[in-house]
Amino acid sequence: MKRVIYLLVAFATVAGVALLKAPASGQSDREAAPIYEVKLPPGYRDWPVISVAHEAGDNNDLRAVLGNDLAMKAYRKGTLPFPDGTIIARLAWVYTASEENDKVFGRQQSFVAGPATNVQFMVKDSIKYAATGGWGFAQFKDGKPDATAKLETCFPCHQPAQARDYVFTQYAP
Amino acid sequence: MSNDIAIKAYREGKLPFPDGAIIAALHYRNVPSDENNKVFGKVQSFVPGPPTNIQFMVKDSTKYAATGGWGFGHFQDGKPANAAFMQPCFPCHEKAKGTDLVFTRYAP
Numbered sequence: 001m002k003r004v005i006y007l008l009v010a011f012a013t014v015a016g017v018a019l020l021k022a023p024a025s026g027q028s029d030r031e032a033a034p035i036y037e038v039k040l041p042p043g044y045r046d047w048p049v050i051s052v053a054h055e056a057g058d059n060n061d062l063r064a065v066l067g068n069d070l071a072m073k074a075y076r077k078g079t080l081p082f083p084d085g086t087i088i089a090r091l092a093w094v095y096t097a098s099e100e101n102d103k104v105f106g107r108q109q110s111f112v113a114g115p116a117t118n119v120q121f122m123v124k125d126s127i128k129y130a131a132t133g134g135w136g137f138a139q140f141k142d143g144k145p146d147a148t149a150k151l152e153t154c155f156p157c158h159q160p161a162q163a164r165d166y167v168f169t170q171y172a173p
Numbered sequence: 174m175s176n177d178i179a180i181k182a183y184r185e186g187k188l189p190f191p192d193g194a195i196i197a198a199l200h201y202r203n204v205p206s207d208e209n210n211k212v213f214g215k216v217q218s219f220v221p222g223p224p225t226n227i228q229f230m231v232k233d234s235t236k237y238a239a240t241g242g243w244g245f246g247h248f249q250d251g252k253p254a255n256a257a258f259m260q261p262c263f264p265c266h267e268k269a270k271g272t273d274l275v276f277t278r279y280a281p
Contacts, residue, residue: 049174053206054203057215103268104269112280
């Protein structure tokens with residue numbers, strides 16, 4: 001029943017988003033992503049770096065994983081599971097060759113962040129998200145919930161990382 | 174990564190960077206992640222391996238007037254490199270004159 005309500009809320013949110021054009025004032029960042037009702041956390045771009053990665057293949061992106069204070073504290077102390085209030089952000093950009101850098105190095109070797117693709121979040125709330133290991137998942141594109149995101153696939157895919165509280169990214173010192 | 178002064182300059186597109194700006198480059202080995210690749214079902218995931226070194230650019234237009242206002246630092250396991258090692262930093266970064274000798278662009 002709860003799930004049905006979530007889905008209804010999600011549908012209503014998506015419908016609302018479709019009807020209301022995002023205002024130019026940037027208020028769109030308060031729209032909640034579906035299913036888990038996660039809103040874009042303010043100031044996330046200033047959070048410290050947990051790690052970076054390059055995903056080749058279909059994604060072909062460069063990504064940075066950032067964490068809020070609770071996430072960073074848990075990572076550095078090795079606390080598992082992550083405490084409620086933890087938020088982990090995954091920023092990603094198109095994996096792009098840098099002609100400018102390559103010219104300096106005298107060979108093709110430099111790949112940098114191109115246009116942003118999307119931003120994903122994991123939000124810990126062991127009560128609200130009890131059915132999905134305590135995590136809510138969200139994806140935003142251009143500051144708005146990404147309607148193309150298949151958030152129902154997030155949790156099953158994160159299952160292999162169950163031993164680290166469903167989080168793949170490990171701390172890079 | 175960078176300190177507040179550098180981030181502010183980056184976001185405002187301010188050039189040259191003001192005195193006090195510090196930009197840090199943390200480097201790691203590029204290592205395939207067997208764990209992630211298993212999840213994706215193919216080899217595609219590369220993550221940081223062991224740290225290699227950390228480099229800094231520190232802006233002080235008076236102290237470092239001879240090198241475009243930038244002091245360069247290179248640390249390995251918390252220890253600084255010797256003077257000879259630091260010689261190539263400035264000549265190489267001069268090629269980024271249009272962006273105050275800084276290669277890295279802000280990724281939004």
